[in-house]
Amino acid sequence: MHRNARTASAALALAMAAGITACGSSGGAGVAADKKQTLTVWAMGAEGEKLAEVAKVYEDANPHITVKVTPIGWDVAHQKLVSAAAAGTLPDVTQMGSSYMGEFVELGVLEPVDTKTFKKDSFFPAAWEQGVADGEVYGVPWYVETRVLYYRTDLAKKAGITKPPTTWPELQQAATAFQDKAGTQWGIYFQPSGLDTVQSWYPFLYSAGGSIVSDDGKAAMNSPETVKALKEYGTYFEKGLSKKSFQPGYEVLTDFNSGDVPMFYSGPWTMAGINDNYPDLKGKWAIAKVPADQGSVSMAGGSSLVVSKDSDHKEAAKEFLSYLTGTEGQKDWFKRSGDLPANTSAWDSGELANDANFKIFRDQMETAKSGPVLPQWTEISSKADEAISQVTQGKASAEDAAQKAQSDIEGLVE
Structure with missing residues (x-):
């Protein structure tokens, strides 16, 4: 979990000054998932670098999709996200730290998650809760950490x-x-x-x-x-x-x-x-x-993946997120990054299932608690x-x- 000292109230003031309201906008029907298109993705820190590798693999399997990953440093992530939200230029998909979620939900710039595609029971409880605000789900758990x-x-x-x-x-x-x-x-x-x-x-x-x-x-x-x-x-x-x-x-x-x-x-x-x-x-x-x-x-930390409410590529974004947060995608991500999977099924075989230390982390994650999603x-x-x-x-x-x-x-x- 990463935090920035800038307060939510300052971010809200900047965004509101630029004309954002809590109602947001839908971005229309958008482009069908099977059409040729480019997905824009922002990811932070080391995850941004590693995600570019995964994007290439995804593109090979889905040649009609180009995934443009932009790595963002955690030290400037909050400022860039607020500025993009204010300008209406958020990427289609964004990595969202748990402490940011409530703020951007409040701004009305995130698309609610399709809970028929992404199911609560697939993830650690605390990881899922990091994406829930006012009873609505806005983030799909990507990776987790605990102490x-x-x-x-x-x-x-x-x-x-x-x-x-x-x-x-x-x-x-x-x-x-x-x-x-x-x-x-x-x-x-x-x-x-x-x-x-x-x-x-x-x-x-x-x-x-x-x-x-x-x-x-x-x-x-x-x-x-x-x-x-x-x-x-x-x-x-x-x-x-x-x-x-x-x-x-x-x-x-x-x-x-x-x-x-x-x-x-x-x-x-x-x-x-x-x-x-x-x-x-x-x-x-x-x-x-x-x-x-x-x-x-x-404590439970980690990051979720969110989709911009204004994206014209919501269906393609949903399929990309399904790949990243499904069992095989999570296992691959763990091998590339060392980040612990948020999807519990990824822990059922391989190193995560057999290594004694990872078993301790899994046991701890089962009872871990996340902070409330508040702006x-x-x-x-x-x-x-x-x-x-x-x-x-x-x-x-x-x-x-x-x-x-x-x-x-x-x-x-x-």
Whole structure:
């Protein structure tokens, strides 16, 4: 999941100034799927580069279709999408990060998904929910990610830890044992402050049964469950188990390799990062599901694929999306990109079915939770970032920080 600091309200103001209203326009009947035509596609980051390879394969099998893929950097993606929406020039198909979805639904520029073609039961529940707003589906899940616990098995042995922690008390006991018995500088790494601190905190929030905004759209930062998650997170900094200072661009794998940090939460890409950059760690690390409170519930991220409401190529776009999000297309995408499939059937054979680490990620994804699809979500989650920072830096109690965030978020969701 990628986020941009620009707020939804600013994007909406720009779009509205350019004449976009929530009603949108349909783009007419459009071109039939079997006619010669060009599909325009925007995809972000490394996915944009890899998708161009897939597009060539698709074109070979469908010679009447030309797929023009434009890679967009995540650092400029939000700005380019808002500008294109305002100008009515969105591409036929766009990769849409989960934190953007609510904003562009609000702008009325996305075509609802044909749920007879794309079925909810084919995808992880949290992946599907990332494309749903006000009961309507706007995004087809493309790939997913979630966070699990990475830990040093060799240092665990020194610390007398014989199995990965499975509960909150066991996690804190393990962090303490790493420091006291294995001599690590820290017991674990959690982001203490800064943009997207909330992503490090989500496993605590969701495992406690809390939320930032409830399912019925009300601010929930001061709920007992959310306050409990804030308090638990804060104890790691209060006890010196995780460092309070935060440097933008910090790379936890450097300290994981040195042994200064023996545990941290991260996503599937980190496995490749360890294997490629720290070969000496082979056989010295493992992963496990996030330790549980009410349950073991991590965050769900990833991206969906959306179709522009103004596209004249909706039928061809639907067929292209069917290819990308079907079982075989998802398996191929995993081989090319390493991104975890959103379609659960792609996990039923091959490496995803047989590798023990991928099995852990699948188990975690089954219970993972995504944030609500709201146009103000970037601004809302930044209020949670601020609350977490107040707690980790010892500037406010969990109760007081949560209440301040509650008041701020109420003003955004009313």
